[in-house]
Amino acid sequence: MSQDALQESTLSDRFAVFTSQNIRVKYNTGNIREVKSYRIGELFSAYRDILWDDGRHKYNVSSFIGEIDEILLGERFSTFDQGTLDNLVGTLRQRGNSNATINRKMAALSKLLRKAQKMGDIHSLPEFRRQKERAGRIRFLEKDEEARLFAAIRSRSEDAYRLSVFLVDTGCRLGEALGLIWNDLQPMRVSFWITKSGRSRTIPLTQRARDTVAFSGEGRRPKGPFVMLNQPQFRQIWNEAKQEVGLGADDQVVPHILRHTCASRLVQGGIDIRRVQMWLGHQTLQMTMRYAHLATNDLDSCVVVLETRPVESTNAAAVSPLEAAAPAVVKARKPRAKKASTAVGEKKRA
Template identity: 65%
Template sequence: MSGPYRLSYQFQNASNQASLRALLDRYVDVLWEPGSHKYNVTSFVGELDEILLGAEFSEFTDEMLDTLTSALRKRGNSNATINRKMAALSKLLKKAQKMGDIQSLPEFKRLKEKAGRIRFLEPEEENRLFAAISEKSELYGRFCIFLIDTGARLGEGIGLRWQDMNQDRVTFWLTKSGKSRSVPLTERAAAAIQASERRRRGPFTNIVQAKFRAAWNEAKQEVGLGAEPDVVPHILRHTCASRLVQGGIDIRRVQTWLGHQTLQMTMRYAHLASGDLDVCVPVLEHAARVKAG
């Protein structure tokens, strides 16, 4: 093999070898349900297979893992992005080992991630962006309203079915964590749903992610946000969480609302509740006066 990532792997059993692509084709439908996460996983593993030049193996070595990590870093991937890609790889390889396709695995160690600033939309930015998107598609405009007021991921919103709604709340069944969750609806989120055609399986099921993202990017450019890489559709979920925390909702409730598996994921928004600390100042000032007296 030649190229920037020269490989020289030795296999114990040359008759029982498979590439990452082959393993993905074999187990993708078993390990991941249909939706945006499955789409992302397919893209991740496809990229890793390309880095390994389609190499077939019967054991996955530390050398191979180091090759992937190094290559992803050279491509500009952050530790957080590498962790997501390696999580998908680990899940696939563990299944392959369990089924006897490969003999051994390296230890997957999570890379340390930086706690970056979370970007969210200000009300004025929301108004401008949503207006521009609505001009392109009334359906897309309503979809944005639904996402920002429920905190749903794109795949969760598109996958919503009419039977998943009960009066003033919706239940998301196809989630990233695999666990369902129900959230109540704001008036405008409920109106965004009800304006959809009932002849379809769900209010937003005819939305194609790629086309929606294309319309989003065009609108983003039009309203002067084109230079901001963090202004992607997922910012609507961040904005929902940020508004809940800023409004005084405790972090545990926000965790439940968003469907985060761990509280640590929700704690990224905790700094926005710093206004709650104002009540501490009078206590400290009183203590200082007592001491001075």
């Protein structure tokens, strides 16, 4: 065997030994998971306490998810495709849901599915497109409506009356007021810690609102100014009172109208939108802009510009601005013509 052949054979043998002894193929089966399918209701049971705090919002979300699970007929799935989502939106619209209501339900579903995907339960998600919402008319209480309604509430419950006054003068949500404790109240201000957006805010109190939270000192002081009430009790008193004063047929006269009333009065009183946003605790300025159309005083200066003012004239009849300007144009041109003719005459004499 030649020297070259011997060397080639030796290298080949060494390479074979190297590949057989030093290279190991490993198969890791620890990350392989069985693909499972879930119902929407099962996912909600698994993650509801992680994603949503206890309260009315969580109750509403539970209702939304229950309806969605019912529409899907309890179907189990490991992927949620675009067709399923489109059919779901179409069914909700056929049931009479407005675009605003559909957006709220889809927001809850999207939040749940994104959590499930992050945890590995769902492997693909559709694109959630926000439905276009129309700016609806905002209903607020006139002064006389407030007086009649509050009188009817007071005849039924002094505590419900105090709460109503506090709501309309602070613009807070019903749940925010009911959750107040005495530590949240200062002599001239109130701090809301339990809010829908999760952001606390502090606002000053009107004299009327301060009177509603003043503790009389009789008996044992409760935990907060309105803890003796809950939402169902207050709503029942509210509905009975509005029926008594002739507002029973108006489905927009609900406790939340007091928040709209407060915001409307602030804007109509000349408070700028940014401050109203801070007062109400809105997350985005867009939410507060619903009240911007009430700030009509900002447009008053436009009328001054558009008012027609007749031009003064020596004649008895009024002269239009165009007619008044015409003679001035003619006079301005005559001197130029006279100068030109004089120059021509001098040239001829020369």
